[in-house]
Amino acid sequence: MSNRLAYLRRLTASGAVAAALLAPAALVATTAGPALAQEQVQKGGTLNVIVQPEPPILVLGLNQQGPTQTVAGKIYEGLLRYDHDLNPMPGLAESWEVSPDGLTYTFKLRPNAKWHDGTPFTAKDVVFTTAKFLPEVHPRARANFSHVESVTAPDDHTVTFKLKQPFPAFMKAFEVSSAPMMPAHIYDGTDYKQNPKNSTPIGTGPFKFQQWVKGSHIHLVRNGDYYLDGKPYLDGIYFRVIPDAASRALALESGQVDISQYNDVEPFDVPRLKELPHLTMTTKGYEFVAPLSWIEINTRSAPLEDKRFRQALAHGLNREFIRDRIWFGLGRVATGPVNSVTPFHEPDVPEYEYDTDKAEELLDEMGLEPNGSGVRAEITLTPMPYGETWARLGEYIKQSWGKIGVKVNLESTDVAGWVQKVSNWDYQTTNNFVYQYGDPSLGVARTYISDNIRKGVMFSNTMGYSNPKVDELFAKAAVENDAGQRGAQLSEAQKILVGDMPVIWLLEMEFPTFVNKRVHNAVTTAIGTSENFADTWVEKK
Known part of the structure; x- marks a missing residue:
């Protein structure tokens, strides 16, 4: 694993990086086993997911607590995603190059990505996010981007980071909670923490914010203008706020909710829930956080x-x-x-x-x-x-x-x-x-x-x-x-x-993730159910 960055640099030097990077069509096959035939995927339907405790806010750039990412990871996106072996994969960046000296990182952005209000996502948003927004409000990102000497946008769909010195971990700095891309047209020039749009978050992800009933649920709906054709498959997601551990286990048992993650289920409830015929359990999807x-x-x-x-x-x-x-x-x-x-x-x-x-x-x-x-x-x-x-x-x-x-x-x-x-x-x-x-x-x-x-x-x-x-x-x-x-x-x-x-x-630690068997592709990357769920679908009841 320690030689991957060197491998990418060799590919860059040889001009072979573009060929080595995964295209979106190959992504599911790489991260979730053999790709499903298109006719097997059923479009539509709604997921019910546990979220606990209730998030304080849904703007991921301002708050990176687990419950916030559970929900906001479907609204916001990073430049990169990571497979279970922590290899980088396309996110809002469709390709990238690293100079042989490890000082220059160049990302090519998806040309058709838009914010949920219809405004095009461009390199201007990346420069704003990484040079201004995150260094002010995100402690981990502040440290990561302190290694950057300059970030520039040669054109609307290219971003170049020049580092002060090599920082090999930089390729891991673009996961959605580490560096969620934020809309410059909404936040630039404002008090980020007091911006009125914080109550109605706007991202580029496959799901849009619809409603938040405090103490009950958060409702996201399908982004019909998402940049990956035909995705997401789901019509929407309800995140159910269930404070009591026994009630969360009962909700899984009864089918009231489809997915749990992290600490939702007490370990002593795991053996019983594993035996239920309508549930599957996995400990995959926590490789990036590695608790x-x-x-x-x-x-x-x-x-x-x-x-x-x-x-x-x-x-x-x-x-x-x-x-x-x-x-x-x-x-x-x-x-x-x-x-x-x-x-x-x-x-x-x-x-x-x-x-x-x-x-x-x-x-x-x-x-x-x-x-x-x-x-x-x-x-x-x-x-x-x-x-x-x-x-x-x-x-x-x-x-x-x-x-x-x-x-x-x-x-x-x-x-x-x-x-x-x-x-x-x-x-x-x-x-x-x-x-x-x-x-x-x-x-x-x-x-x-x-x-x-x-x-x-x-x-x-x-x-x-x-x-x-x-x-x-x-x-x-x-x-x-x-x-x-x-x-x-x-x-x-x-x-x-x-x-x-x-x-x-x-x-x-290995957190147990329980998933109703009617749900497919719930865990496909190293951040598991915190991923954007663009590939997730459900069998119709």
């Missing part, structure tokens, strides 16, 4: 500032038990900071097997002797308030660490309180999961580098971990054009991190 769960540690807090204590805590957990008994087999035991489905994953790192004797040896080495009650140290765990499974994990952690003499006090919060505590470093340990966004330079480095220790900012380096060598390796890897050199730098960084244990990695 990784961990126990986050405030390394500023004693005794957690000592890596031996953190290592002891790691040895005090049975992660196979966590996977099998708490997550009911969903996921893989994590070995380090890079998910194994993400490029440059390094498997050869120190291992922290479940070993209470080893844990106690490390605590002895620190001089933490047990008192009369067998307690060597006392810490607080603030479980992530995301449902019953995370609460069960908190109880398991408390019991497990108690066996090695570490007393755990569980601290309950609501979502807002939890975010405030963690982002402001007012915690000792918590559990969390993060996304990787297709490349370590995009989704991994941000968690561990010293200059991303930003109080009040969630999903930054809230642990306070700092290692100059790790900073140096991630900085070099971000701009290294040679895939082999880059791999070596990222490998070394992972080995250091696993030794330092700033977090305790638990699982490479």
